[in-house]
Amino acid sequence: MTPAQTALLQALTPILGDKGIVTDPALIAPWEVDWRRRFSGHAPAILAPADTGQVQAVLRAATEHRVRLVPQGGNSSMVGGATPPDDGSALILSMRRMNRIRRMDADAGMVVAEAGVILADLHAAAEAEGVRFPLTLGAKGNATVGGLVSTNAGGTQVLRFGTMRGLTLGVEAVLPDGSLHDGLSALKKDNRGYDLGQLLIGAEGTLGIVTAAALRLAPGIARSATAWVGLSDPAAGLTLLRRLQAATDMIESFEIMPAESLAAAVAHLPGARAPLEGTHPWHVLIEAVTGDAQADPTAMLETQLARALEDGVVADAVIAASDSQAEAFWLLRHSLSDAERALGPAVQHDIAVPVDAMPRFMVEAAAACDARFPGTHASGFGHLGDGNIHFHVRAAPGTDRDRFYAEDAATITRFVHDLVMAAGGTISAEHGIGQMKRDELARLSPERVAAIRAIKTALDPHGLFNPGKLVACA
Amino acid sequence: MTPAQTALLQALTPILGDKGIVTDPALIAPWEVDWRRRFSGHAPAILAPADTGQVQAVLRAATEHRVRLVPQGGNSSMVGGATPPDDGSALILSMRRMNRIRRMDADAGMVVAEAGVILADLHAAAEAEGVRFPLTLGAKGNATVGGLVSTNAGGTQVLRFGTMRGLTLGVEAVLPDGSLHDGLSALKKDNRGYDLGQLLIGAEGTLGIVTAAALRLAPGIARSATAWVGLSDPAAGLTLLRRLQAATDMIESFEIMPAESLAAAVAHLPGARAPLEGTHPWHVLIEAVTGDAQADPTAMLETQLARALEDGVVADAVIAASDSQAEAFWLLRHSLSDAERALGPAVQHDIAVPVDAMPRFMVEAAAACDARFPGTHASGFGHLGDGNIHFHVRAAPGTDRDRFYAEDAATITRFVHDLVMAAGGTISAEHGIGQMKRDELARLSPERVAAIRAIKTALDPHGLFNPGKLVACA
Structure with a gap:
């Protein structure tokens, strides 16, 4: 521990108390490695404040x-994004103790949740009030x-409800100087210059610490319907989506995958079988x-899919x-990553292009990748309706795992990213x-990174907040 | 003209051409004064670029x-916000020549319009394609x-469609260093750090120049219905709105006004009469x-208003x-500002508080204002559904107009703003x-202004972009 860190802990002990400062290495260790064990670092202490x-x-x-x-x-x-640097120069600021739901207003469709509230707990709390927080993802038990x-x-669920930005009505945050940004009153109109809340959304903790957020709630689920569709190509998928x-505003998810991904998932999951x-x-x-409760999503899907079958849009x-x-359908979808990983080393890319450009991109980028790196195999699956797929490139059979990750992966990633940028897309x-x-x-968007x-x-003039993440500073 | 300005014009003449540089004082004069003639300044030239x-x-x-x-x-x-400073230190950068609609995609619900496109022209262009751009306001012929x-x-129309932030899918802008921020591809998901587009929305030209925007379109209007309702107080109005x-997602506008404002509008407009x-x-x-076309907003309003009449929510x-x-109903609404202005000098405030707090605020703030400034008369009207009203304080009868604006207005405004802040609201x-x-x-939100x-x-390290607006810099 550096002298400055020691002095900091001394200064904070009377404020945070015993529960708020962790220095036992055994208790810190699990938080020094990311959950996929790709990144690790070292932090001499965890600070765990209990309130704003x-x-x-x-x-x-x-x-x-x-x-x-x-x-x-x-x-x-x-x-x-949450792993400390190797050199022990940073402490972990854990927000997990700030896990209160401060206010739930089902009528107004709004909840104020502290930063440490786990997504699955937020789902449960909303459901108990007859409403729901619609964003969900694989890590909901931890995120x-x-x-x-x-x-x-x-x-x-982005297709219908947008990303967190679209669901966030206001943010409470502490800026590096310790000042409070109180954006929780969730004004429907507020024109006071630069929107600091919008700036903090997506800032990955590099500009200060989000302590709570006012979030939008959606009506509870009265009825739902789930369909599995087989079709000839991604373009047909987009036609069906449009x-x-x-015809309806009920479509929440529209997830596409190639036959090989489905086959991998079916092989990977005990007792699973293909839906069609x-x-x-x-x-x-x-x-x-x-x-x-009056709407009928099943009837709607039946009508639309029957028409699409007649027209040859779907098979x-x-x-x-x-x-x-x-x-069972969703389990197949959620198993795709694990199933593909079981097939051998692969490098994944979380990329997006404009929705209309995605069908072509999926086909052409995979072909370009296969041609450029003989023996490897590229494929994409995911959120077609958002123009966002997870694009995987699997190592050629027999490739040494360590060599693949240490050398080939970076070359492949740069190639994929160049294709994405050429298509007007994003690498994240x-x-x-x-x-x-x-x-x-920084390589692909130097002017954006300069700003x-x-x-x-x-x-953050001293570079104290989440150092080394998002942007390199002097 | 300063030597630096002269040098700038010389450098730009070959690039902008004759049409792009205006130095005739008679042609500049109309743009040196704001449309309400409250602010004036001086600019030695207008620069009018034709493209990004x-x-x-x-x-x-x-x-x-x-x-x-x-x-x-x-x-x-x-x-x-667009008036040059007095000292001639700034040139006007007019964006009016950049008035192309680059792309209109009715199916995808998106239009890309250049910065100089006038709102009414955008409305017309969308309507010609069977869709619409839903944001509208009094200045639509100029804005x-x-x-x-x-x-x-x-x-x-904010109630249903949000402000420009909610309708803006992406922004193309030039940053102070001349670099292009190309956010027009309108990716549905893009997580590349700070959202510069969001930062530029509402930045009032102080961080660079917005050159075009990708905007969301709404379906064309198939059917509409307009109602006028009399009720006892703003709280009843909010109950009705909720x-x-x-019951429906068709409500686009919900505008409230006190009887005295309506009376002023009726008196002000030749041949007008009260709806009820x-x-x-x-x-x-x-x-x-x-x-x-299958939905029936008239029947919906009839049903809902009949029930509200029965329940005593509306009179x-x-x-x-x-x-x-x-x-004719809308003309009354749009005449409120002019009608009140005709009654004598008044100071206006564009303020918002959380929607639920607005009914009480409207009544209590007006009473507090009347008590604090004897003889004056305060009242508010506007967008109840957004928690946003225009809160006017009229001078006491017989008050000298010049003295009122020169002295009293600032005191009144500070008092009103303090009430707004105490209610968790915004002064803009x-x-x-x-x-x-x-x-x-700066007085009310020093920490926000510091950020x-x-x-x-x-x-903008040299303070060149819209100097003196939004924030004072050294």
Whole structure:
């Protein structure tokens, strides 16, 4: 521990108390490694404030003593965004003790949740009031509100409800100087210059610490329907999506995958089987949901899919006959990553292009990748309706795992990212930049990064907040 | 003209051509005064680039020669946001020549419009394609896309569609260093760190120049219905609004006004008459709109208003029987400001508080104001559904107009703003800060302004862009 860190802990002990400062290495260790074990670091202590006032005290003291802080929620970052640096220069600022739901107003469709509230707990709390918080994702049992806001998280319901940015009505945060940004009153109109709340959404904790957020709630689910569709190519998928969107506002998920991904998932999951008879090159999972008990998403899907079958837009389709069948469909979708990983080393890319450009991109980028790296195999699956897929490139059979990750992966990633940029896309759709994509962002968007760095330096002049993530500073 | 300005014009002449540089004082004069004639200044020249490349050239040259620029669209700011300073130190950067609609995609619900496109022209272009751009406001014949984005403008349709921030899918802008921020591809998910587009929305041209925006379109209007309702107080108005919002998503406008405002408008407009017989303390104008030809907004309003009459929530109501009657209702609403102005000198405040707090605020703030400034008369009208009203304080009868504006107005405004802040509100709901509210913002929100100033200084280190607006810099 550096002398500055020691002095900081001394100053904070009377404020945070015993529960708020952890220095036992055994208790710190699990939080020094990301959940996928791709990144690791070292932190001499964890600070765990219990309320916003304590966060203010921590940030004031950290600025005074020039001690770096790495904010952490559920430690479920996909990009090493919450892992401390190796050199022990930063302490972890854990937000998990701030886990209160301060206010739930089902009538007004709004909840105020503290940064440490776990997503699954927020879902349960909303459901208990007959409403729901619609954003969801695989890590819902760990991911916290503060991290979801700070990474502008996505997930499988973005199609209808948007990302965290679209669901966040206001943010409470502590800025590096310890001042409070109180944006929780959730004014429907507020024109007071630069929107600091919007700036903090997606800032990955580099500009201050989000302590709570006012979030939008959606009506509870009255009825839902889940369909599995087989079709010839991604373009047909987009045609179907556009038809559905023109006909209804009930479409919440529209997930596409190639036959090989489905086959991998079926092989990977004990007892699983493909939802459709026969073979189809591409598959789509559709979820339609309504809060209106009078609406009938099943009938709507039946009508639309029957028409699409007649017109040749889709080759085959089935609507889940029960909740358990719908769950089985979703289990296949959620197993794709694990199933592909079981096939051998692969490098993943969380990328997006404009929705209209995605069908072509999926086909052409995979072909370009296969041609450029003989023996490897590229494929994409995911959120077609958002123009966001997870694009995987699997190593050639027999490739040494360590060599693949140490050498080939970076070359492949640069190639994929170049294709994405040429298509007007983004190298980070919903996972964030963190430490994993920081240098790629700088390579591909130097002017954007120059502006980001200028803002970062202005608000955090000593570079104390989540150092090394998102943007490299002097 | 300063030597630096002369050098700048020389450098830009080959790039902008004759049409792009105006130095004739007679042609400049109309743009040196705001449309309400509250603010005036002096600019030695107007620069009028024709495309984004020219804007980049202008910004690079301005930064090189250290010449200040005041961006201007339709010159319809309510807060002196587009008026040059007095001392001639800044040139006007007019965006009006950049008035192309680059792309209109009715199916995807998206239009890309350049900064100089006038709002009414955008409305017409969308209508020609069977869709619409839903934001509208009084200055629609002048206000431009660049100004609407840069002020995060509001208007009468915010209730359903949000402010410009909610309707803006992406922004193209030139940053002070001349670099292009190309955010037009309108990715549905993009997590590349700080959202520069969001930062530019509402930045009032102080961080760079918005050159184009990708905007969301709504379905064309298939059917609409307009109602006028009399009721006892604003709380009843909010109850009615909540009921309507629970029953339908068709409610686009919900405008409230006290009886005295309606009376002033009726007296002010030749041949106008009040929509309802009898007297009611408060009035509400409701507009329900649908893009679905099967939906029936008239029947919906009839059902809901009949129930509200039965329950005593409203005292009387009428649904416009024709388009011309609906227009007559709206004309009354749009005449309120002019009608009140005709009654004598008054100071206006564009303020918002949380929607639930607005009914009480309207009544209590007016009473507090009347008590504090004997003889004056305070009242508010406007967008109840947004928690945003225009709160006017009329001078005591016989007050000298000049003395009122020179002395009393500032005292009254500070008092009103203190009430607004105590209610968790904002001193600028939809008009922006400009030069009019700059010092009040600094007085009431010093920490917010410190962060704004840090960002401003980081991105515009020489203070060249819209100097003196929004935030005072050294």
